[in-house]
Amino acid sequence: MNPENVLEVNDLEVHFRTLDGIVRGINGVSFNLRNGETLGLVGESGCGKSVTAHSIMRLLPRRISKIAAGEIWFRRQNGDDHNLTTVDPDGSLIRDIRGNEIAMIFQEPMTSLSPLHTIGDQIMEAIMLHQGLGKQEAEEHAVEMLDAVRIGNAREFIRSYPHQYSGGMRQRAMIAMALCCNPQVLLADEPTTALDVTIQAQILDLMRKLQAEFDSAIIMITHNLGVINEMADRIAVMYLGKIVEIADRRTVFKHPAHPYTVGLMQSVPEMGDMQKTRLHPIPGMIPDPFNVPQGCAFHPRCPVKNKPAACMDPSGVPLVEVEPGHMVRCTLYAE
Template sequence: MPAPDAFLDVRDLRIHFPTDDGLVKSVDGLNFKLQRGKTLGIVGESGSGKSVTSLGILGLHNKRNARVSGEILLDGTDIVSADPEAVRKMRGRRMAMIFQDPLSAMHPYYTVGHQIVEAYRVHNNVSKAVAKKHAIDLLGRVGIPQPDRRVDDYPHQFSGGMRQRAMIAMALSCDPELLIADEPTTALDVTVQAQILDLMRDLQQEFNSALIIITHDLGVVAELADDVLVMYGGKCIEYGSAVTIFEEPEHPYTWGLLGSMPRLDRGVTNRLMPIKGTPPSLINVPSGCAFHPRCAYEPQTGGRGTTEVPELVESGRGHLVRCHLPVAERKRIWQEQVRPKLEAGS
């Protein structure tokens, strides 16, 4: 039964891919809820399962290649068990996606306007002329100058930032209630990134849609997200409000991400504090806690780190952490050891 307050409710989502080398557990037991008008940031490195999750929510995995289990309830309708045709009707209309690279997400052979018109007419029984007028409106709304002329341009005639704006216009064409942005600004310059983030924030307020933003850039998450979900090895390892994740993170991996990142708002530190090792292969996920081979605090778990998968346990209000270290110990390490190092130089 879906909770009445959650617009999107993901329960025990598992997406596994059988391959010749073994089973790739890209997403392995993911739970989260998202309300209308709220933004969830999903953070993780490549191979952590964040993009696979977003494709799963849109029902874009081919049942022949992927084993999807669990529930994805969008306003009470389960996407995992639904008929593919029913999901197809929801896609674009109720949920839409903004892809990372607009040059490869748009068809080079058709004009930008044609592609928006096509998306709009699939779900709305309107004439081409009406749809085109709608497309021009949308292009104007996302800040493309002279939309009535640019609507007939091809994607290659747009700059990178404008293409991303056109992608957003396309995603918004049917007023979706759920918008997923997968690395929406990674391919863009910082000045354009700032424009796009501003635009997404404004549009979300206007449409009151639920927004999932998937990124590896903690700065982007801090700008947009209300809640943050940190993924590692296909699992959620920490979940909390943005303020909690940035000010009282409790998972050693989150500490590592924060320590790896040089920041302009603080003084220059002499050394970055990287996480040792490399992200795990999803075929041979390390035993026990997937992070244990890279974790500096693994010895303090008394061997449980290598043998036992930690549970995602609530450590504060709405703050979930998947770690064997006792809560008090984690809070102490953060306060006494990690935080002072991160703030050194400020």
């Protein structure tokens, strides 16, 4: 692994078994996550953002999906590199890493919260398991974390079950749980969607603190351009299971190269008014997953006239570096 990176994902493919056949949830995803950076991951619904994050956590639904190809290299705190695609998903190695060195804020809070245990017990368990603290200290730390995500009266709240929380509070409790062990890598999947703007700002601050103190790296998945603009150092854009563009934030906002990114970014207003800005909808339909266009999957919707015949090349379009650090998967730039 490159010493600059904490995570290197190479040509990752995940297949789902459905009644109608195999669906490629992601289809050759490659990117690096550098130490201490925030990488924004954006793209239309269904493009594979959550599947990418779940693959890294090795939490894909076992019976219906598999990692069909690719590698996920992770550098542990102790300096060891591991390919997470080959570790036993129930083994002690991934259990030491998951929730501790790599933590995730899930799009759906109940994915990570058990309905059977109190919020306090769940956060304390993570702390005791990974940080080796005793029960008393773990409880203190859990209360601190709930305070930090602005859950008032945390000491009492800790004894409640998830169903007793409102949706927004559950999301904050899950954020507290994800941050309680100071992970090196935080996968944040729409972390602040259900929260009001003030609390959202406080949560983002909390993530920045984690980053400043522990040099943590964050993958920030969101449809909210305001959040991306505030947090991301670099942005990766996904379309139909592939990364189509990746560059530093300014480049993606100001000079996007891929016609898909150009479309997504069209609605970026002046700074300051970004808080509520969602990604721009692109005309045309996302292709049927059982009938993915050959070559560039975006070509049927691509607004560029006189598309090169290469767009339809069944061997696909490679990701090329158009300038240092700026990768694009589009025939307009291939050679």
